[in-house]
Amino acid sequence: MIKKLSLTPKLGLHLLFWLAFIAYQIISLGVMSNDVVSFTFDVQQITLVLTTIIVCYTNLLIFLPKFYDSKKFATYICLLLLLVFFGALLDRAWAHFIWRRWDKYHFPERYLLDKNQFWITLRILRNAVRIFLMIALTTFLRLARRSYQTEKNIKELEIEKISAELGYLKAQINPHFFFNTLNSLHALTIDTSAKANALVLRLSDLMHYMLYKTGTSKVLLTEEIKYLEDYISIEDIRFADRLEVSFQYFGDLNGKTITPLLLLPFIENAFKHGITNGSGWVTINLKVSGNELALRVKNSYHQSIEVREHGLGVKNLKRRLELTYPDRHELLLIKHEEYFEAYLKIGL
Structure with missing residues (x-):
């Protein structure tokens, strides 16, 4: 050819x-x-x-x-x-x-x-x-x-941000109402179920982060990791014993900043495809060396299930990386025989 x-x-x-x-x-x-x-x-x-x-x-x-x-x-x-x-x-x-x-x-x-x-x-x-x-x-x-x-990237980011905010406002109920409702629900579950109480607390923390922290172009890496921990805890409770989850992070995190919600799509996809034949596993490793961040996410999948590596979510993620970290990122999506691996390296 x-x-x-x-x-x-x-x-x-x-x-x-x-x-x-x-x-x-x-x-x-x-x-x-x-x-x-x-x-x-x-x-x-x-x-x-x-x-x-x-x-x-x-x-x-x-x-x-x-x-x-x-x-x-x-x-x-x-x-x-x-x-x-x-x-x-x-x-x-x-x-x-x-x-x-x-x-x-x-x-x-x-x-x-x-x-x-x-x-x-x-x-x-x-x-x-x-x-x-x-x-x-x-x-x-x-x-x-x-x-x-x-300058072109900054303008495109501003347009995408405005578009995303408008879409969010159109598609969702009043987020402040939802946040306040979670606080009320937490008060009601204190004496009933410890697991339900923990779940509501995690949901409340997630909502607080999305409401008050993600409006800026950068957030502290420690806050972003706390957000990921809350999300992983909720998924861990949701899947119970059907999914084995491991999340570890290393390095000097103090003072480092990152674009908010940049790492979440990798975690979401891992949980989405991690359950195969009723059970599965997800491992997440995040390492900071100097001014470089490396995230490696692996999840099990069944060979009969098609893993879409280049869906709309991945395209949006790649575009966001090009705009926020031009020439300062490396993204690898690898489909192995028994597991799927995503690797991201960015210069903070």
Whole structure:
């Protein structure tokens, strides 16, 4: 089977940029004479373009995300200057060790006029200025595109939030009435059933969190975990002995924040598909290392039951991750022989 080659918009823009750069180099060699421009291609442009691509992508793919984004500006500037100097020397090395020999056989006039020495300060300085300008241009384009994408994501998040709030108000009874009713129910069940009393308390805590905590873009990770614990406790009571549940979390949670209700869909899906043939199991592990959070959720399932990995809920979750944690998340959904696994890693 022959697969069609498809270019992503980002890759297409990169190719277009470098084609424009090559065209500019060819045009710049044109000689204006009698109102006519003659275009000349010099083989030395091959290594010139190659050197420019190497230094520009070293900055874009390594220096920018590792040092500039981490606000290590002094380190970034020092490394950038070293990169410019390296690029200038590399360009000079191509010219002296390769293209000078080429000129000897193909352009003897130019070979005789050229100086037979590697270190020519003016040429190295000229190379450095050209490379610096290209790095500055590509950096500006990258930061401008990132700024535009961030602003676009913020607007989309605001629209989705307003839409979700309107849908919630239309579909649900007055949440304050429901919350107050739960408190009244809790008072009535104090002397009747300890299990019912605990269930009502958990429901009340869930409602309180959804009403008063999730209106902001970020919540404390400890509060989000408390919410998950309440939800898991309710499901544990609901399924009784039919479902074996394990929830563990590790690491330094203090001061960490997260988008509210981001982790809940993984837990909900695990409970939804965890019961097979009347029983099952769910294991949830959450670990925080530095500024990285890793969530791994596993649940049993029967092979005869179709597990939908790419339903509407998953699509919405992926879109939410793209908006709130762009380039800072990893999501894996794996269907094993006897269990289903979901893995999420995000940079807090």
